[in-house]
Amino acid sequence: MTVLARFLVFNLLPSLAAGLLAWLLVWTAVRLLGIRSSSLSFCFYSLALFKSTLILLGIGLIFPWPVEWFGQLHRLAIPFNLAFPILLIWAAGAFLVYFLVVRKARQAALQGAQPADQAAPRLAAAFETVVEEFHQRPCPQFSDDLCCVIEQKQTRGCWFLST
DSSP, rough: OHHHHHHIIIIIIIHHHHHHHHHHHHHHHHHTTTOOOOHHHHHHHHHHHHHHHHHHTOOOSSSSHHHHHHHHHHHSSOOOOHHHHHHHHHEEEEEEEEHHHHHHHHHHHTTTOOOOHHHHHHHHHHHHHHHHHHHHHHOOOOOOOOHHHHHHHSOOOOOSSSS
């Protein structure tokens, strides 16, 4: 077997399987525990990504048992010093393909695009009215424009600067 085939079979496929299994376990735990915090759930989901990455690099195992089957799988995997350059080459290729696809999609979208005043004239006029109104009422006592708008609405000072 070539190095690339060994990488795909013994590193990438177990990595995807372990990542999917870990993601399902984390998803179930998040649902059962009712975790609503996005930062906490993101932390848990990153554990699945970390587990998958370790297996991709030939470091981790999917399960510690049965040792004879998973141990042999681990021995057949490409070691870290060979897997990491392959992973970098794969990531660079994936980024290049993504960049080219996004660039082509942007060019296609821009070719058919119309200026805002032609596509939505009422919206463009409303935006221009808001900009003109904002420029007509300057607020010199504050350097921050957001505080200036809040000051004009609340008439008791900028609550950002009141501490």
